[in-house]
Amino acid sequence: MFLFEAKRIFIVIFGALINAVALNFFFISADVYASGFTGLAQLLATFSSEYLNITFISTGIWLLILNIPVGLLGWFKVGRHFTLYSILSVLATTAFLELLPVLTISNDIMLNAVFGGVIGGFGVGITLKWGASTGGSDILAMVISRVKDKPIGSYLMIINGVIIFLAGVLNEPENALYTLLALYVTTRVIDTVHTRYEKVTAMIVTKKTDELQDAIHKKVTRGMTILPARGAYTKEDKSMLVIVITRYELYDLERIINEVDPEAFTNVVETAGIFGFFRKDSN
Known part of the structure; x- marks a missing residue:
């Protein structure tokens, strides 16, 4: 059992590393946004840097801040075991986002959207496959599905819709389209790696x-x-x-x-x- 849990912890940390690579090497430099709370963290980092001149709060720090109340909600409403692994995933993602440099692999925004979506979807997929989550919207979805027994797809769609809209407002309108492409690719990869049906x-x-x-x-x-x-x-x-x-x-x-x-x-x-x-x- 110890070896099994150790392997699970390794997979969660490895998935966090993959997510950080997708963000720092593809999404952030191209102004393409991920789904869920990760995308919201990107938006807050962009807004605070460009409009408020606050550059010391990075995407990783915003991701950690957004997940604090959600983590508390998951702790009391979902279960400590599931939430602990989700917290580990968020902490590891934040650490890797701070440690890895933000690079520009390609100047082609479509390539960044597609490859970032593939890599990010793989990271999320293996994390879900091993019984954890990447925090944020996944924990909210877990709470909603257990409390209200209503489809959670609409709630996640609203979050991603806000991300797509603000991506076009804060940048160029085409950034919203490429963000939509990235979200679609991410979802398809997660479908392949892990059962994504509600x-x-x-x-x-x-x-x-x-x-x-x-x-x-x-x-x-x-x-x-x-x-x-x-x-x-x-x-x-x-x-x-x-x-x-x-x-x-x-x-x-x-x-x-x-x-x-x-x-x-x-x-x-x-x-x-x-x-x-x-x-x-x-x-």
């Missing part, structure tokens, strides 16, 4: 029904449906556990299944929409 349905076929159900309910606060199942080849009686979860909970679910019943068969599919009661209050 909600997914997991169908778990297992012989350890009660043990697996108890383990899942201790960690994931969702209801589930248990159906009888029978192996077509072995003719063994089994059960199918059907549960709808958010993408943030997919890592925890996979870890629980591997610990309780490594021989279980799990099929995870995208959920286009749900009706009825989704959230289960924990006791």
